[in-house]
Amino acid sequence: MTTAGAVRRRLFGIPSARAVFSRPGFAPQAWERFAPVARSLMEGYHAALEDPRLPALTARLDAVEPSLTGFAYEGAGMGLAALDAVSPRKRRLDAFVAGPGAPHIYPVYVGVGLAYARLRRAPEDRLAGLDPLLGWVTADGYGFHEAFFRRRRCVERHAVPARLSAPGRRYFDQGVGRALWFSGGAQVDLVARLVAGFPPARHADLWSGVGLASAYGGGADEDALRSVLTHAPGHRRRLARGAATAAWGRRTAGNETEHTDLACRVFCGRGSGDAAAVVAEAARDLPVISVEPAYEIWRRRIEEALAV
Template sequence: MTTVGAVRRRLFGIPSAKAVFSRPGFAPEAWERFAPVATSLMEGYHAALEDPRMPVLAARLEAVEPSLKGFAYEGAGMGLAALDAIAPWKRRLEAFAAGPGARHVYPVYVGVGLAYARLKRTPEAQLAALDPLLGWVTADGYGFHEAFFKRRRYVEQHAVPTRLSRHGRQYFDQGVGRALWFSNGGVVDRVTRLVAGFQPDRHADLWSGVGLASAYGGGVDEAALRALLAHASAYRPQLARGAATAAWGRRTAGNPAAHTDLACRIFCESGSDDAADVVEEAARDLPVISVEPRYEIWRRRTEDRFAT
């Protein structure tokens, strides 16, 4: 670690992942089941702060266990976005997303959204500098952060972000759904009860986030996933889209996981490879110019395929 890196770690580092999971409202199962996820994300975040030089950072991230590598890249995206806020002329995030992080660009952008929330930046104001399709994923990361760290306001009081567009709020809610899964330790009854407390027009995006998190992060067995589907049967296409997106992300990165395949078999009624094919096919021939974000068209195409 460089001297400058040590200073950045002291100033911006997160002292304890376990302490984060011990906050009021979190289920005891959250840390028990997702400690490796949180630890990997922290490793990526601190690695970026300590030494953001591409070869050094990439080597540290690639040393993480394959099934958890996406979370480490998410943390790195968060760290690099924070560093770029301090020294924007260095454009570290752009170089990383086009280089070592290219195969993991989806979780990298989720991490960027986490940084935007901490920096109080609106994700949509930063889109011009990001990938035109996946840049919107930063709103998902933003929503995850707010629901995870400001639970009372965004989970218990169901606050709606005021600085986001209609589409931005949808992706924000997808992030909230992911936060509900991890902060509640994948306990199906708790997650279901919390989703039900939101306005009905937010449920579809919340469930898509739950589907993505349960497929990508795992944490539960087949019986729990089937119980989840039973509770959210009206939103099966959203659960399926979330799971298929997780499968696509893992295939793109080359880090498949058995729990992702299991979730796809339950929510998508197909293996993870077939589910990933649906997502990949939906991304073909997206319009270059559209009133709606390309990301929204991609999501809807994927969802429609599973609805039929």
């Protein structure tokens, strides 16, 4: 580690992943089930802080166990976005996304959203420099951060950021739903109670986040996943879209897992390969100019295709 890297780690590092999972409101099972996820994300974050040069950074990220690599890249996205905020001329994130981070662009942008939340920067103010389709994923990362690290305000009081548009709030809620799955330790009854506490208009996107998190991060067996369907009547299409998106992200990065395939079979009625293909097809020929975000059109296309 360079001297500069040691200073950055000391200033911006996160001392303990386990301490975060020990905060009020987190289920005891959260750390038991998702400790490898948390450690992988922190490894990526600290790797970016310590040495953001692409060869060194990529070597550390790719050393993570394959099923967890996406979380390491998410952490790297968070770290690089934070460094770029301090030294904007470096544009480390752009080089990363154009290079080794390209197959992992979805989790990388989630990590960028985490950084924006920590820096109190509105994600929509920075969409112009990001991928025109997936840039909106930063709002998802922002929502995850708020539900995970500012739980009282976001989860207990159901506060919504003032500087998000209507679409941005939907993607924010998707991130909140993902955070509920992880912080709830994949305990379906608990997660369902938390979702039910939010205003009904927000439930669809919260459940889409649950579908995405349960498919990408795992943590539940088939019976538990089927019980999610029981707790979310009317939202199967959102759960399916979330699971299919997770399958697409993993297929793009080449780190498919059995738990992703299981979630797709439960929520989508098809295997992860077929679900990922639906998501890829839905991204074809999206309008360059539109009143609504291309990301919203993509999400709707995925839901409609999975409903067939």
